[in-house]
Amino acid sequence: MAYRETDLVRQRKVAQKSGLLHTAEALVREGGFAALTIQAVAEGAGIGVGTVYRYFSGKDELATEVFKRATSREVSAVREALNGGGGPAACLATAVEVFAVRAFAAPKLAWALIAEPVDPAVDIARLQYRKTYTALFETVVQNGIVSGEFAPQSAALSAAALVGAMAESLLGPLDSPVCDADTIAALRLFCLRAVGARC
Amino acid sequence: MAYRETDLVRQRKVAQKSGLLHTAEALVREGGFAALTIQAVAEGAGIGVGTVYRYFSGKDELATEVFKRATSREVSAVREALNGGGGPAACLATAVEVFAVRAFAAPKLAWALIAEPVDPAVDIARLQYRKTYTALFETVVQNGIVSGEFAPQSAALSAAALVGAMAESLLGPLDSPVCDADTIAALRLFCLRAVGARC
DNA sequence: TAAAGGTGTGAATCATGGCTCACTTGTTTG
DNA sequence: CAAACAAGTGAGCCATGATTCACACCTTTA
Structure with missing residues (x-):
């Protein structure tokens, strides 16, 4: 015996x-x-092509991982908001603000995450991420309905519509x-009106 | 002289x-x-590959033309609505209905027009078509604002948001x-609330 | 019918970019 | 140091699908 991976x-x-993920995201x-x-x-990264394949099974895995990393940061920020x-209306307003400000801070990245034509593998991840966003907003909408701050409505559909409105x-x-x-x-005003928030 | 194209x-x-466009759209x-x-x-179409190039300069042109044809039908239907x-609210409600019903009638086509990853050339056409939709809705929103049926708002942004909400x-x-x-x-309710239509 | 000017054809070529693999270069341990 | 085992390498392979082009075959008119 003569070799074993060390720390x-x-x-x-x-x-x-x-580092590769960092380079890729850049x-x-x-x-x-x-x-x-x-x-x-x-x-x-200053390495050979083959070396990339020591760390990722293929392009799909690399691209997907880049997408997930970048996305989860955005989702976390919105989730925090x-x-x-504050009440549902205040939370929703802040979330919209956070989403938009962050998008403007890195417009090309935002476009890549939201709307760029991408490989099917990445698109699947995108679907997942939209679902995640929608789920976050669905909770707030539901809370608003229950508290009477928002109009009665299909929270699921409204949440998806909000995500679409924000992106588009x-x-x-x-x-x-x-x-x-x-x-x-x-x-912000559009979104608040859309859920029937009390003016 | 011996040849000239006849009728x-x-x-x-x-x-x-x-026929080629028809086949392509199918x-x-x-x-x-x-x-x-x-x-x-x-x-x-039952012809040779090379023959297609007698009618279209390349794939981009063919794909773009298919997109434009299909799209303009949809836009026309929405425009008509x-x-x-009726007033702005009624028109908006009908338009949303028309858009959605038509989408459900040809779901794969709707997906292709709205969200499928496509060649950049087609994507440019898509951008144009979204602008067209947005312009249509912007007019109605503007009308509603003027008539007092809708809340004061940025008609341009609201129109884009409506398009996004509907698609997503x-x-x-x-x-x-x-x-x-x-x-x-x-x-429909989401969209009407979003523009602040009188309940 | 002959000449002129198309149209139809599809195997072959090209372009792109992911991916492989035989090999070189570390790293670890006895 | 030598053996054992990974990591690093990048020229070339491969798959996909658009595009070409030399040639065969129509249409028209004098």
Whole structure:
């Protein structure tokens, strides 16, 4: 017997994988998932193409992981806003604000996560992430209905519609990299009216 | 001199091109734009691959034309609803209904037009078509604001948000090919509340 | 019918980008 | 150090599907 993986090696591997994900996300942040090629990741990380395959089974896995990482950060931020203090209306307003501000802060990434044409594997992850968002909003809408702050409605459908409204209405404004306060305010009002929040 | 295109030939060419578009749309209706290959179109029309290129400069042109044709039918239907009798609220309600019912009638096509990952060329057309939809809704929202039937708001943003809400909230339900009346009713109410229509 | 000017054809070519694999280069331990 | 075992490498392979093109076959007119 002569070789066994040590902690040092293990750490190095973790760091390498993490670095690859970082490089990959930078590419997506810059040019969307279209810019995410194994070649580019390898070059960006200063390693050979084959090495990438030591850490990811294939492009799908890499792309999906990048998507999930970036997405879960966004979801967490929105979740935090929705669970923050105040009633359903206040929470919803804050969540919309957080979603929009973060999107404006990284417009290309937001576009990549929301609307860019991507591989089916990533699209499946996107479906999942939309479901997650919808579930978050569904809870708030439900709370609002119960408390009487919101109108009676199908919480599930309204939640999906809110997610769609937020995404679609930002796609245009995201083209100009300026964080547009008016747009955000208008979107907040739209969402609040949509759930029948007491003015 | 010995040859000049006659009407007969011209007619034949028009018919051939129209037939190719028909075949192509059938493929999209069946399996989305992913199923739209030059090979498949040629086979479906019973002609050679090369012949397709006598009628379209390339795949992009063919795909874009299929998209535009299908889309303009949908837009027309919605436009008609929006220009129908009644006040802004009634028009908006009808338009939402028309959009949703038509989507449920051809779910795969609706998905292809709304959300399927497609070639950039088609995506550009999609952007245009979303703008067109948004413009249609913007007019109604504006009318409603002026007439006092709707709340004061940014008509442009609300219109985009409405389009997003309609698209996103249907994507899930479209999976099951049943025209779901409850879903449509809930969506109608959501949209009316969103623009602040008088209950 | 001959000449002119199409249209139809599909095997072959190209372009793209993921992926492999025979090999080199570490790393660990006795 | 030598043996044992991974990790690193990147030129070339491969799959997919669009596109071409040299040639055969129609249509029209003088």
